[in-house]
Amino acid sequence: MTTPEAEQPQSDGPQPRPEERLERAVRAAEQALIEFEIAVETFRVEVENFSRLHEQRLGPMYARLEELDAEIAEAKAARTGDPADIRAAQEARAQVAPIPGVEELMHGWMDGGGLFPEAVAMLTEQSVRPPERVRPSEEARKLYRELARKSHPDLAQDAAEVDRREEFIARVNAAYARGDEALLRELAAEWAAGPVPPERRPSPSEELYARLEWLAERKELLTIVAKELEDGPIASMLRLAPEDPDGLLEEIAGQLRTQVLEREARLAELLSQD
Template sequence: MSEQSPALWADPERQQLEEQVAAAELAWLTLDVDVETLRVEIDNFALVHHQLLGPLYARLDELDALIAEAVAALSGDPEDLRLAAEARARVEPPDEHEVPSDGLWEAEQRARQVRPDREAQRLYRDLARRAHPDLSTDPAEQTRRSAFIARVNEAYARGDGGQLEQLAEEWSTAPESAPAADSPDRLGWLRQRLEWLTGRIGALAAEQVRLERTPMGELLLLAPQEPERLLEELAEQLLATAAERRDRLEGLLPAAPAGHNGGGRPGDSGGRESREDQETATMFAEALPTTDAASVPSDAVLLDVREQDEWDAGHVEGALHVPIGQVLARLEELPEEKLYVLCRVGGRSAQVVQYLVANGLREAVNVDGGMYAWEAAGRPMVSSSGAPAYVL
C-alpha cells in the first residue's frame, strides 16, 4: 500500500465503503459455496435415489396396474376396465431414465461422493475469493478468470480435492486486477462493487430457497448429514408397500397349481379349469390367437415385450426384446414372420397381439401364461448376466 493510503482512509465514506464491500464479499463467497455444495448434494442424491429406489417405484406402479387389471377381469365393469387401462399407461418404461450400461460404473463412482469434504470446500472458497471474474474490471482479465473458475466449479462438482489443490497452486502466481487503494477509480468501483454484491447475494439466497424446495431438496433436508440412511429407510418403506400390494393381488387371483413358482397371476394357463380361470385368461381380449408355452415351435420368432429388468433376469435366447412402451415406435424392427409374443404372465403380450392383429400389421400369437408358463414347461432360458435365469 502506498504512503498516501492513511490519508485516503481518513475519508469516512471511503472507509465505510471498504468495510461494507469486504463484509459483502465474505457473505457472497460463503453463500456461493453453500449453494454450490447444496446443488452438488442434490444432484448426487438424485442419482443415488434413482439407482436404488427407481426399480422399487417401477415395481409398485406395475403392481398397481396388475391389481387394476385383475379387478377389471373379475368384474367386467367398463369403469374398472378404464381404470385398468389408465393404471397400465402410468407404468413408465424404466429405460427412459436408466443410466446407460456403459456409464453405470462411472455413475456409481460419482454417486459415492454425496458431499464434498471440508478440504474441498475450503479450497473452493479460497479460489472463488481470489479468482472470481467480478474481482476485475478488465474485460480480458474477466474472460481469463471466467475460464479458470469454470475449471474450479467442475473440480468441485466432482469433489476432486487433488484437482482443486493443483488449481490453487496454479492461481497463486496470478495477478490481481482490482483498482489500487490510491487509485482515483477506487471510490466509484467500491460503490459499483457493493451494488453488485448486494444483488448477487439476493440471487443466491433465492436460488438456495428454490433448491431446498425441489422434491429431491426437500427429501435430502430430512437427513442432510446421513443421506444413505434416509435412502435405506425409504427402501424399507417401499418394500413393505410392495408386499402389501402383492398380498392384495394374490387375493384377487385364482390359486396357482402346485409347483408353479409364480403364484396365481392374470394370464396363467395352468390354473384350475374354473370360471375364475377363464375370466382371468380373457382379461384383455377374447378370441386372440393364443398358444400354450409348451406348443411354441423351437424355431419360432419370439417377441418379448417385458421391461429391461425382467429381460435381464431371464429370457429366451434369440428372442427380440421390445418393451411394450416402445412397440409402436419400433414397429419397423418387428420381423415379417409370424410372431409369438411373450411377457411375464400373458397380459401385456395379449395387448400387443390384439393391436398387431386388429390393425393387420403382423401375424401374431399370444403365449398364454407368459414366461411363468414357459418356465413351468421346462423350456430353456438365459439371463443377461450369465447367472441362473429366473422370471422376475
C-alpha cells in the same frame, strides 16, 4: 501573543478520501456474496449427488410399484367388468411410464464427460458397481472455499482477468462436484503460481454505488436459487437425515420392498380367483 499560524487546527495525518467508506462497503458486500455463493454451490452439489443416488437406488422400485398397481387394477377390472373398475385400470395404466426413447434412456447415465462407469459396465457386460455417493471431504470443502474466495471473478477489474478467473473457477467447481481432493490441491498450486491480479484502484462513487446494486441483485437471484433447492423433494429428504442420507435411502428402500411384496401377493390373489 497567539499567531495566526498557531490558531489553525493541526492535522493528525492525511484525510480519508470520500470514497473510502463506500469502497469498504463494496468489499464487504463482495465477500458476503462469495460466501453465500459457496454455501449455495455446496448445497447444490449435495442435492444433485443425493438426487442421482436416489434415482439409481429407488427408481426401479417406484417403477415396479406403478406396474403392479396397474396390473392389480386391470385384474380387478377383468374380474368384475364394472365400468368404474375399468376406468380405474385405464388411469393406473396411464400412470406407468412409457417406454423411453434413446435420449431418456441415456438420462442419468451420461454427462458432458461421456458415459458413467455404471453404463459402461452394462454395455460391456461387466459387473455393475453399486453407485458411489460423492460427498466432498472436509479437506475438499476447505480447499474449495479458499479457491473460491481467491479466484472469484467478481474480484477482477478487467475483462481479461474476468475471463481467466471464470475459466479457472469452472474447473474448481467441477473438481469439487466430484469430490476430487487431489485435483483441488493441484488447482490451488496452479493459482498460487499464476499472475497476481493488479491492485484495486479507487473507483468513482457512481461506479461503487452501481457495484453495490449489482451485488444486491445477484444476492436476490441466489436467494431464489437456494429457496428452490430447499423447497425441492430431494432437499426435504436430506433434512430428514442430514448426517446419514445413505441410511435414509436404505430405510426407504426397505419400505418399498415391503410394498412390492404386498402388491405382488395381492395380484397373485386376484389372478388365482379367475
